[in-house]
Amino acid sequence: MTFQIPIDCLNEIIEYLEEDRHTLYSCLLVNRLWCEISVRILWRNIVYKDIQSFEHDKLFELVDSSILNTLFTCLPNESKGLLYQIEIFISTPISKRPLFNYATFCKALSIFKIKRMVDNVFKFEPSINSLNIKDRNCLVTNELIKMFANQIFSLKKLSYYHYPINFSFPYFPGMRDLSELHCCSCLPSKFFHQLSQLCQNLQSISISFCDGDISNELKELISLQNNLQTLTLKLVAEKSSRDIIPILEKRSNTITKLHLYSNNDNLSYSFVSSFTNLQEFIFSLMGGINIENFNILRYVNFSKLQTLKIPYQCPNPEDIMKFLENNGKNLKKFYIEENYKELHLSIPILCPNLKSLFLLFYKNDLDSLKTILINCQYLESLKIWCGKGYSNEYLPEKEVLEIVANHSSNNFCELKIHNLSNSEVSVDDLESFFLSWRNRIPKKLLSLITIKDNCKCLDDYEENMEIIEKYENLGIVRFRTISYEGDEREEEVSYYYN
Template sequence: MTCQLPIDCLNEIFEYLEEDSHTLYSCLLVNHLWCEISVRILWRYIWNSKEIYSIKMPTSILNTLIACLPNESKKLLHENKIFISTPTSKPPLFNYAAFCKVLSIDYIYRLVNSRSLKDGNHLVVDEIVKMFAKQIYSLKKLVYCNEQQYVKFSLPYFPGISDLSELHCSSSLSSNFFYWLSQLCHNLQSISISFYCDASDELKELISLQNNLKSLTLSSDEGSWKDIVPILTKHSHTITRLRLYSDNRDLPYSFISLFTNLQEFVFSYMDGSIFEDFKMLQYVKFSKLQSLNIPYQCPKPEYVMKFLENNGKNLKKFHTDESNKGLSLSIPNFCPNLKSLFVIFYDGESDVLKNIFIKCQYLESIKIWCGDGFLSEKEVFETVANYSSDNFCELKIYNESCTHVISSKDLESFFINWNNRISKKLLTLTIIKENDIYAYLHNNDENMKIIEKYKNLGIVRINIITYEDESREEEDDYYFYN
């Protein structure tokens, strides 16, 4: 006699598997009920899935969407001599589009464009997006950034748009698009804007009308966000996450001092010459700041050190591409409660790393560059094993060399020393490679035997990812599909 769990219990259990897509895929094969529950969860945030960047998944998604199109859309494509194969001639088991909570018009365009349909690309995109517009009754996230991917759907007839909480868009989209959004969406909690031109009045109105804006991302390569700064100040007390990406030296950023409730701050400029103005921020106190990320170019180290002196006590995460010994030495003094750290150490600075581990007892994760001119893996392994605290559990190593291979002796010695620690936490060792990611470990048979041995003993977990993948994880909700 079999026992079937109630549907509400299964739903609750499967919700915990939302981030574990591989397990959910296996649940699809159990029975129809399990399949239906799993499919709903898998398709809910289908565009956020890591597997979307694989080779096979995009093709299968497009084929499934084509199969789900209403008959009038299929007839229209057929009349225009557009033929895209579907998984089966039978009708789809589920109305997949209705399950989605995220709509990425940019990614749909990329999927269709990859099939080289030439003049038919826009028509296919239009029909797929119109299907989503009619089927999604509670849209949470919309990604629409490239003005060249203009689609013909009407926001007033998009029933789920009023529930929108997250918007990723380009300033160059039509003013009519922003007008209707401003009429229908007043509860956006997250807005990301890529500026290719100055902000229109309709875009300004959309930002102004939001009731509880918490996250703001501004990216500027050619356009300017300076015209919307007065509007942004209206939300200075509610915004807790601010991310600025720019190469435009004419943009103002003194307004940042008004955002006193910031919890996360990303300050990314490719041209370091404009950082002189950062000295205005070094004395500002952000009492709730927990995450500070300054990738690429960094302001003068003395400015950052003063900023950390004023704001480092509550920091849980600090990442910067800076390689200044004075700044590195100041980190354990000003940021004793860090949980995650990335800072560059040069060759011979293992004593600085040691000091950080000794004084930052809450540190759980660190990313370190190794290779020519930087610390060797052997130095890093020895320092981590001997001086990291009981809380430490994740080591990320980045090495841009295509030929370098970690010494088998150093690798096994590290695993043995880690296992001999009083703390028996599972260690996650993440290898980040610019190119040829497998050469670093996998081209050495002895290394692979060592890794398998200590994985089976439950001592270590190994991740091997590209620099691009790691960057994507760092900027988890910064999707500008250009």
């Protein structure tokens, strides 16, 4: 008797594979039902997440071309006819309609990335009619966006930053279910008006502020939100930032995550104190601006704060210490890209309940790392820089492994090592570390992650991988390598520099 998994259960099982695209591709080949479920998941977000560095340009082009060709088969006849009339000929992998209408599965849409995809695929194609290359690519992009607007019945995430002047955002009924919006303040007021009519339950908004006045339609959109929880602000232009802050403050009670990016010297951050229910706060200063502006927050009490991240420029250690005196007791995650001796010594006292930590340690800070690991008994995850950087030498990778194996708490289960220079860990060092971890009581699987930054990591040495695979098979460690984790999103970088 053949056993068949109920469809609801099968859906739930395959959902767990969303981040594992290679396994999802295998599911496509099992049977028609598995294929239908897998295709819907694969096409929720057409951006290929597995490619994370510019060294994969050729793979980018190949994937973009494949996705775009498939989307062209889904274009309505009217769009195909329009493109054909102006001599834009698109090769498609099949002559008849595809098995699925892939556009309808899309849940996350980035206008910038659709445009980038078109530019990528057509960059070597000369224009053979009166249109210049830029206008031709815009026209193709517009037809694709119109198709999404007509066929997506439930869009969850939209990213729409600056775009060529001849782009008109279409009416998009599928945005009624939108929960996450990324945009810039200089978009046409018509777009914000359309959105305010359709979307009043956004949970997350990210805004990059341009020069100039803030439109009343953008203010209305924000003021109409009933359940705004995550707010990301890129405060570049002083006037526009100040115009919108009073509107944001009126929604401060529901907001639990605030991500603040700024390169503005003159902006006061006192408005942050109104967000009394914050659970996550990212405070990122860039471009050499006045870090003294943080001191206005040193006495504010965020009683629910659990995550604090301060990448790039850091405030003065005195301000950070005072902030942690008021807010460190409940912190679970703390991330700061700075080496402060005073902070090293105070972390176990000010933040006794930490579960995840990232600090910078120089090569003579081994005792500080040991003290933190011994005294932070709830610590589960540590991210650390190792090797020689541009201006400083950080902890040696071998010593970090020894200290983690011998002095971390029973709760510890994840180590992220960001290699700034080639790994110098020998096979014997690696095996000694795994043996020490195996002998720990109680036994706990270790997630060992190396972050590659243009240098050789553990996995670049064949003999190291043999040892790693040996202890993976024994259930001692789970190993993976990821590309450098930058905080800038690709479309934000494009917005600032184009």
